[in-house]
Amino acid sequence: MRSVENSPIIPLSDDRLSPSAWQATLAEQAHTISQLQQTIQAQNEALQQAAEQQRRHENYIQLLEEYLRLAKLRQYAAKSEKIPGQGDLFDEAELEVALQEQAAQLPDDEPHKPKPKKRQRQFSSALPRVRVDHCLTEAEKQGALKTFFTKVKEELDYIPARLQVIEHWQEKAVFEHDGNERVIAAARPVHPLGKCVASVDLLAYVLISKYADGLPLYRLEKLFKRSGQAVDRSDMAHWIVRLDHVLKPLITLMRESQNSYDVLQADETRIQVLKEDGKTAQSNQWMWVTYGGPPDKPSILFEYDPSRAGHVIERLLDGFSGVLQADGYSGYGTLCAASGLTRIGCWDHARRKFVEARKVALPTQNRANDYLTLADTALHKIGQLYAIERDIKDQTPEQKRAARQADSLPRLNDLKAWLEDNIPRLVKGSLTRKAMEYTLNQWPYLIGYCEDGRLNISNVNVENAIRPFAVGRKAWLFADTSQGARASATIYSLIETAKANDLEPFAYLQHVLKHIGAADSLETIEALLPWNIARSTHSRT
Numbered sequence: 001m002r003s004v005e006n007s008p009i010i011p012l013s014d015d016r017l018s019p020s021a022w023q024a025t026l027a028e029q030a031h032t033i034s035q036l037q038q039t040i041q042a043q044n045e046a047l048q049q050a051a052e053q054q055r056r057h058e059n060y061i062q063l064l065e066e067y068l069r070l071a072k073l074r075q076y077a078a079k080s081e082k083i084p085g086q087g088d089l090f091d092e093a094e095l096e097v098a099l100q101e102q103a104a105q106l107p108d109d110e111p112h113k114p115k116p117k118k119r120q121r122q123f124s125s126a127l128p129r130v131r132v133d134h135c136l137t138e139a140e141k142q143g144a145l146k147t148f149f150t151k152v153k154e155e156l157d158y159i160p161a162r163l164q165v166i167e168h169w170q171e172k173a174v175f176e177h178d179g180n181e182r183v184i185a186a187a188r189p190v191h192p193l194g195k196c197v198a199s200v201d202l203l204a205y206v207l208i209s210k211y212a213d214g215l216p217l218y219r220l221e222k223l224f225k226r227s228g229q230a231v232d233r234s235d236m237a238h239w240i241v242r243l244d245h246v247l248k249p250l251i252t253l254m255r256e257s258q259n260s261y262d263v264l265q266a267d268e269t270r271i272q273v274l275k276e277d278g279k280t281a282q283s284n285q286w287m288w289v290t291y292g293g294p295p296d297k298p299s300i301l302f303e304y305d306p307s308r309a310g311h312v313i314e315r316l317l318d319g320f321s322g323v324l325q326a327d328g329y330s331g332y333g334t335l336c337a338a339s340g341l342t343r344i345g346c347w348d349h350a351r352r353k354f355v356e357a358r359k360v361a362l363p364t365q366n367r368a369n370d371y372l373t374l375a376d377t378a379l380h381k382i383g384q385l386y387a388i389e390r391d392i393k394d395q396t397p398e399q400k401r402a403a404r405q406a407d408s409l410p411r412l413n414d415l416k417a418w419l420e421d422n423i424p425r426l427v428k429g430s431l432t433r434k435a436m437e438y439t440l441n442q443w444p445y446l447i448g449y450c451e452d453g454r455l456n457i458s459n460v461n462v463e464n465a466i467r468p469f470a471v472g473r474k475a476w477l478f479a480d481t482s483q484g485a486r487a488s489a490t491i492y493s494l495i496e497t498a499k500a501n502d503l504e505p506f507a508y509l510q511h512v513l514k515h516i517g518a519a520d521s522l523e524t525i526e527a528l529l530p531w532n533i534a535r536s537t538h539s540r541t
Contacts, residue, residue, distance in 0.1 A: 123156060130157070163227045166199055190517035192246045198231075198239060200513035206236050207243075208506045211491045214472035237484065244487035246516060249525050251493055254299040255316075257529075262322025263454055264292035266313060266332065267462040269470065273479045276306050287469065287489060290316060291461040291500075297531045300465040300496035302489035304482070310334045317341075323452065325459055328442050344448030347382065348458035353435035354378045360431060374422055375432050378439075381415045389457050397453030404450040412447050416440070465496045501530035508533065 133149060141147055171186045192200065209215040215223075217233040224231040258264065270284040279285065285306040293299045305312045310331035317324070317335065323342045326332040327349040336343040358375035385408055392403045419436050426433035439446065449455040469492055479485040498508040512528050519525045526532060 192517040204509040258293040259320040298500040302492040304485040345445030346459040357431035400453035
C-alpha cells in the first residue's frame with residue numbers, strides 16, 4: 001500500500017484541471033483522508049490496548065503488593081483480630097477529614113465499647129484456708145490488759161504437685177466348709193484400664209495436662225522425672241489410646257443427645273497425622289467439631305477423619321433435623337440441600353475476611369488526610385450487628401427475635417446495599433473484594449439468625465471450643481497415628497463438654513475414670529454424662 005505521507009496533495013484551486021481530473025483528484029484526496037482516519041483509529045486502538053495493558057499491570061502489581069503485605073503480617077505480626085484504636089476510629093471529629101463519599105456512607109454513632117472487666121477483690125470461698133498466727137513475745141505482752149488477733153492480709157499459696165505410690169492391700173478371709181477352705185476377698189475398685197500402674201488421678205492429670213493445658217507428653221515426662229519417678233511418654237500415649245475405647249460409650253450417648261435437638265453448629269480444623277493410611281506425613285487431615293444439644297444438656301464433640309468430604313458431616317449428623325449453622329464450606333450446603341436442613345451462616349467468618357483485608361489495604365489517596373478503607377467501613381457496619389447481640393444477650397429467644405427484626409434487619413439491608421454499590425470499585429482478586437464477594441454469596445445464610453432467637457450471629461461456641469485444640473496443636477504439632485487422633489478427639493469432647501456444663505474438667509475426668517470401669521449398663525453410663533453429675537461438687541469456680 002502506498003504511504004500516506006507520499007500521497008500527492010493537488011491544490012483544489014488549480015484552474016488547469018478538467019472536470020474529470022477534478023473528480024479523480026477529489027477521489028484520491030478522499031482515499032488519503034480515509035487512510036489517515038484508519039491510521040488514527042489504529043493508533044487509538046493501540047493506545048487503548050497499551051493503557052488497558054498498563055492498567056492490568058498496575059492492578060497485578062497492586063495485588064502482589066497486597067499479598068506480600070499479607071504474607072509479612074502472617075509471619076511477623078500479631079494474630080489478633082482486634083483493630084488498634086477501633087473505639088475511636090469512627091469519631092465524628094475524625095470523619096470531617098475523611099473522604100466525603102466514605103463519610104456519607106458511615107453511620108454517626110460510635111461502635112459499642114466493651115465494658116472493662118472488674119478486678120477480682122477476694123479469693124474464692126471454695127479454696128481451703130490455713131491460718132498463720134504472728135504472736136507477740138512474752139516480753140512484749142507483759143503487763144497487757146488483753147491480747148487479740150486481727151486478720152491483716154490474705155496470700156494465695158501454691159502446693160507443688162508430688163508423686164506418691166498407692167499400695168493396694170486386699171483383705172481376705174478363709175472359711176472352712178465340709179473340710180474344704182474357701183477364701184473371700186474384699187471388693188476393690190475397678191480400674192478403667194485393668195492392670196495399669198497409673199492411678200485414675202494420674203490418668204486424669206495426664207489428660208488435662210495434654211489436652212486442656214497443651215503440654216506435650218515429652219514435657220510431662222520431664223516433669224514427672226523431676227518429681228522423683230520417670231514415666232515414659234510412650235506409656236502415657238498407650239494409656240490415652242486405650243482410654244478412647246473405654247470412654248467411647250459416653251461419646252455415643254452425647255452424640256445421640258446432640259442430634260436429638262433441632263439446632264446445631266459445626267466447623268472443622270486441620271490436624272496433621274504422621275501415620276495415616278493413604279496419606280503423606282505432610283498432608284492435612286481434619287478434626288470436625290459440633291456444638292448443640294438441648295439448652296440444659298449442651299455438648300461439644302470432636303471427631304477425627306482424614307477426609308473433608310461431605311460424607312463425614314453427613315455421618316456425624318445422622319438423625320439430626322433442624323437448623324445447621326456453619327461457614328461457607330460447600331459440604332455443608334450439599335448436606336443441607338440433600339437432607340432438608342435449614343442452613344445459616346457465621347458472621348465471624350465473614351468478619352475475619354474483612355479484618356485480614358484491612359491489615360493489608362492501603363488508604364485511598366484522594367485527600368491528604370484520608371485514612372479510611374472500605375474494609376474499615378464494612379467492619380464498622382458488622383460491628384453494629386454484634387453490638388445489638390451484646391445488648392440482647394440476656395433476653396429470651398422471643399425478645400431476641402423481635403429485637404433483630406426491628407434493629408438488625410434494617411442494618412443488614414443497608415450493609416448489603418453498600419456492598420453491592422462498592423464492590424465494582426475494587427480490583428478483582430483483592431482481599432477486600434474477596435471479602436465482599438464471600439459476604440454477598442453467603443448472604444441468604446448470614447441473615448438467617450434473625451428468624452430464630454435461639455440462634456447466634458456466629459459460630460462462637462464452636463470457635464471457642466476449637467481454640468484450646470489450636471493452642472495445644474502448636475505445642476504437640478501433630479498426632480502420630482490415627483488411633484491417637486481419635487483418642488484426642490474423645491478427650492477434647494469430654495473436656496469441652498464439661499466446660500459447657502459448668503463442670504471443672506479435671507474433677508469431671510476424675511469422677512468418670514473412677515466409675516466407668518464398673519459401669520456395665522446403660523443407666524450407669526448415662527449417670528456419668530456431664531449434665532447428670534451434681535454441679536455442686538464438680539463445678540467450675
